[in-house]
Amino acid sequence: MVSINDVAKKAGVAKSTVSKVLNNYSMVSEETKRKVKAAVEELNYVPNSVAISLSKRSFHRVGLIIDIQHNRQFVDEIGMKHLTGAFDRAQVHHMDVVTFFSSQFRDMTANQIREHLAAQRINCLIIYNMSKDDIHLKELVELEDFLTVLVDSSVYNRKTSTVTINHYQAQYDVASKTLRENDITDTILYIAGEMNSYVSEKRLQAMIDLQKEQGFKMIVEYGDFDEFKARQIVFQYASEVDIIVCASDLMAIGAVFALRELDVFHPVCGFDGITLMGYTQIAMNTVKQDFYKKSQLAFDEIQRLIEGGQGQYIEVPYTIGIIDYMDVIQ
Amino acid sequence: MVSINDVAKKAGVAKSTVSKVLNNYSMVSEETKRKVKAAVEELNYVPNSVAISLSKRSFHRVGLIIDIQHNRQFVDEIGMKHLTGAFDRAQVHHMDVVTFFSSQFRDMTANQIREHLAAQRINCLIIYNMSKDDIHLKELVELEDFLTVLVDSSVYNRKTSTVTINHYQAQYDVASKTLRENDITDTILYIAGEMNSYVSEKRLQAMIDLQKEQGFKMIVEYGDFDEFKARQIVFQYASEVDIIVCASDLMAIGAVFALRELDVFHPVCGFDGITLMGYTQIAMNTVKQDFYKKSQLAFDEIQRLIEGGQGQYIEVPYTIGIIDYMDVIQ
DNA sequence: TTGTACGCGTTATCAA
């Protein structure tokens, strides 16, 4: 490979001078600049980011922590959109990115995670869908050793921002819209997400408040964002309820398919606005959010934190509606 | 962060001794081993992989090159399975992994790509679905500067292996099975993949040979693996054909939905066995392959090449069948 | 069996 020494030799200057040209130092003559740049061009020289990150104190490598359970079979389009959104911005900002699964860290203490990340010279973190069960990850965020952006969480401090939609309001909106559109709203089955997930908690709270306002009967069951569990919950309660509100589209799909097998109809609404919904050709209300953009925004927020900004809470917009096949294919 | 010096100090030995213990050198006393290991435990020491890769010649970092077009809306479950499969094995082998999109390299020459990768100290490559349009990527493979595994391609040389299913045989099998199961097989519409894709070429050849054997009429159109294009091709030819064979499931789904809108029925078959198919509840024959396992295997093959193995052509199994919703959810 | 010194590619600090 071509190193800074090769460039220096070709340009007839010292390697420290090459470094100065490359990093836009002011105290360097136009003549040397020209020579160095010519040599760089000719040799296809690309600075070694590994060496830079070892040497430079201010070099930033971003760790992406996603929570994909690839043992489950389902389509994980959300994870992919998170990744591509972040990778895209990383390229623009010329930053290195390393991907992790949160499952890797489940058996580690906060300090162990910290050293593990530091050992890869990672100093920035984007954590997607951090659960309260990830206690050590949460601890890590509170240590404030890394510049962190949480996606769909709610913690923030000096060095930590959160990028999220308003899960409370969104759940409230999609549920109340679905109620308005239907006559019999006597009993509602709410299939919540995971017991210890930040977003699940907020969505559940919205349902509880809605119930207080409108005074319907509500059965709450945790589906753990698992399509199969949602399916089984529906088999259990289908006869007693009028409307089913789900905390995720995947569970909503599981619910609708279960209802079809039982040959009964109840209105169902979902949450997330995943593409998959378009293919099922189920017309249900859901909360549409752009995971790709949200992840891009999270990366830009990392950039802001690097530049010295304080951690903050950022709310991104969502819309309520039906996902149609035609929306999905173009 | 904790460095090897901290461990050495704590254990009361030289840092080179620590290094020897960590890398399982034989010439070291049980006593020092014990001391070093105790210090490592206590300090949560994790070796800095960035420094290792800079220093050690034999350290291996693997670049993953995937070809996701995230501008298109469709669900990209295949890409995600490729990534998770590779990440999984990387963890087992304690190797660093860096992800790239092939689109990043479209405007670069082979030499530029080489320097770009070398600058990140990458010496191994897994390239997914390399197209013939990626001429510079292909050139790069031929330079043999990297240990490379191609997934679903056909090139191989001393330093390059290919992991793939038998695309020719699979296309032949799924098409002839679909023909057998239906009476009217007068005219077939074959919606091929991309003009310059290795796999598309092989799949098309299978159809041409099948046509010679069975003597039906065949219309061939390129759908570029694009669901929307497949849809439009079907609108154009639906009235003239009896059976539609597609080179991908996504195009097959596009075809079926188009037929539904036209309110006509023709048998359709697909290729890949994606989970998405289960949600559409379309009962069609397709080629089922395990992208997750294939990617794991590709990573293990990298390991074999590292250990000095020669590049080879590896065929993995596939099955023909229908993807059912129940298969998909558990 | 253990410790010393150098190299990997880069940036940062000084002296020239």
Add this chain to the structure above:
DNA sequence: TTGATAACGCGTACAA
């Protein structure tokens, strides 16, 4: 404005 030299954290010949 430039160039020599010391870090960064690690592995590894080679010397002790």
